[in-house]
Amino acid sequence: MRNVVVLCYDSVRKDFYDVYAPRVRELSDVSLNQCRAASSWTVPSHGSMFTGTLPHEHGVHTHDRDYSSIPVEETLFSAMPDHERIGVSSNVFASEAFQFDHLFDEFETVTEARRFPQGIDPTDYISPDDGGLVRNQLRLLADAVGHDRPLRSAANASLTYADSLSRRLPVPRLFDGGTKPLLRAAREKVRGTDGPFFLFVNFMESHLPLEPTLGYDESLYSAPNTFSTGDRSVWELLGSAEEYPEYLRxxxxxxxASIDYLDRHVSEFVETVLDETALETTVVVTADHGENLGYPGDDGLVRHKSSLSEGLLHVPCDIVNPPAGARPPSGRFTSHLDFDRLLPALGRSEFPDVGRAAVPAELVGLSAGPNPGPEHDHWDRMIRAVLHGDEKDVKDSDGRTVRYELDPERPCWQGTPADIDSVSSRWSRFFAGDLCEYKQRASSEQEATAVSASVERRLEELGYQ
Known part of the structure; x- marks a missing residue:
């Protein structure tokens, strides 16, 4: 038996990871270099990682974001009965707000405002007008004194207020996107644990909005301190990203720079965990999906919406300190769909062959966010893909079927789409039923998930409202 740690980066694509994460790559003993996510945004991707099934099978996707519909017994944890299940996340879509925490024995959410998760949440006290912010800050400090964790509550209040004030000045953002407090919380969770344990950590450092930040390597970017990726909306950029070369640069x-920042702190954490845990520990570093950055291979798109591009599907997967005898997989591809076999096997000190000749991916509708307007139906389409050999077939509910050329030596790259009459013969192995019928049924059955005001504000900051 051994501990299993999964460190999941949000929105980190393979090609940028290969350049900006040399430290973790150096620590890695096995790299699954052709790993693909099962979907292109957080909710369905996490559902697939934990169940080994596609979104249309596990049912957690754009139209139903509630993970409580997935029983723990139907996840990879059914094969890890002796492992304590620990989760730490700064991703609102992988938090208690959407019942993600029900999969774990212990779970903690860390945000940019609530950097000490046992303390009070400052976002509950913030109002949009300046005077209200000052008054609420005083009330927040007063409530923090009476909290059962007064020091941590006061720290949250003070740091949030300092960050708010600094945003008015032409200086870098004072605090990171949650990486340091996440790792601190993860260390606290596993310190002294006899094990075996399963630890899952989700990082939002590379998710939008991106801004110059203290601690980022300034030699890696040229954006002024006043720059934010939120300066342009996703719908302004979709399909016309090449019109904004300076913004994209x-x-x-x-x-x-955000991936480099992650790499520095995560590599240190990995070495610490390997040294301090009582049992042998295997660490898996991956990403729930990648990010479109306006390249031609991204179909000219930006962000992770309405697409199954290689920029979104091709993700890192490095394994540090695997069991003895571990070797790269025999097949051309690997997939998050095999985590339900891989991770329990690692916990038993085994290393299965998770190679595949072909892998599927699926997106059920437009990911969360503001309405795109007149073209909503197009961006809200359902998309399915099968990667096989050096090709990828993609079919959507608009009725279009295309094929892309792939190149194993060019991470996240795909060629110009060519219309085709029929998809790969492997299609029926992965997908049951008509995608248009499934999409229509899922849309008609959609129910809004009620969330708190603080979660609403966090979603707005991330561009989802």
Whole structure:
């Protein structure tokens, strides 16, 4: 038996990871270099990672974001009965707000405002007008004194207020996107644990909005301190990203700097965990999906909406300190769909062959966010893909079927789409039923998930409202 740690980066694509994460790559003993996510945004991707099934099978996707519909017994944890299940996340879509925590024995959410998760949440006290912010800050400090964790509550209040004030000045953002407090919380959770344990940590450092930040390597980006990726809306950029070359250059630079920042802190954490845990520990570093950055291979798109591009599907997967005898898989591809076999096997000190000749991916509708307007139906389409050999077939509920050329030596790259009459013969192995019928049924059955005001505000900050 051994501990299993999964460190999941949000929105980190393989090609940028290969350049900006040399430390973790150096620590890695096995790299699954052709790993693909099962979907292109957080909710369905996490559902697939934990169940080994596609979104249309596990049912958690755009139209139903509630993970409580997935019984623990139907996840990879059914094969890890002796492992304590620990989760730490800064991703609102992988938190208690959407019942993600029900999969774990212990779960903690860390945000940019609530950097000490046992303390009070400052976002509950913030109002949009300046005077209200000052008054609420005083009330927040007063409530913090009476909290059962007064010091941590006061720290949350003070740091949030300092960050708010700094945003009015032409200086870098004072605090990171949650990486340091996440790792601190993860260390506290596993310190002294006899094990075996399963630890899942989700990082939002590379998710939008990206801004110059203290601690980022300034040599990696050229954006001024006043720049934010939120300066342009996703719908302004969709399909016309090449019209904003300076914006994209700054965005890509900050994106790389954020991955470099993750790499520095995560590599240190990995070495600490390996040294301090009582049992042998295997660490898996991956991403729930990648990010479109306006490249031609991204179909000219930006962000992770309405697409199954290679920029979104091709993700890192490095394994540190695997069991003896571990070796790269025999097949051309690997997939998050095999985590339900891989991770329990690692916990038993085994290393299965998770190679595949072909892998599927699926997106059920437009990911969360503001309405795109007149073209809503197009962006809200359902998309399915099968990667096989050096090709990828993609079919959507608009009725279009295309094929892309792939190149194993070019991470996240795909060629120009060519219309085809029929998809790969492997299609029926992965997909049951008509995608248009499933999409229509899922849309008609959609129910809004009620969330708190603080979650609403967090979603707005991330561009989802």
């Amino acid at each position: 700054r965005r890509r630079g900050l994106y790389g």
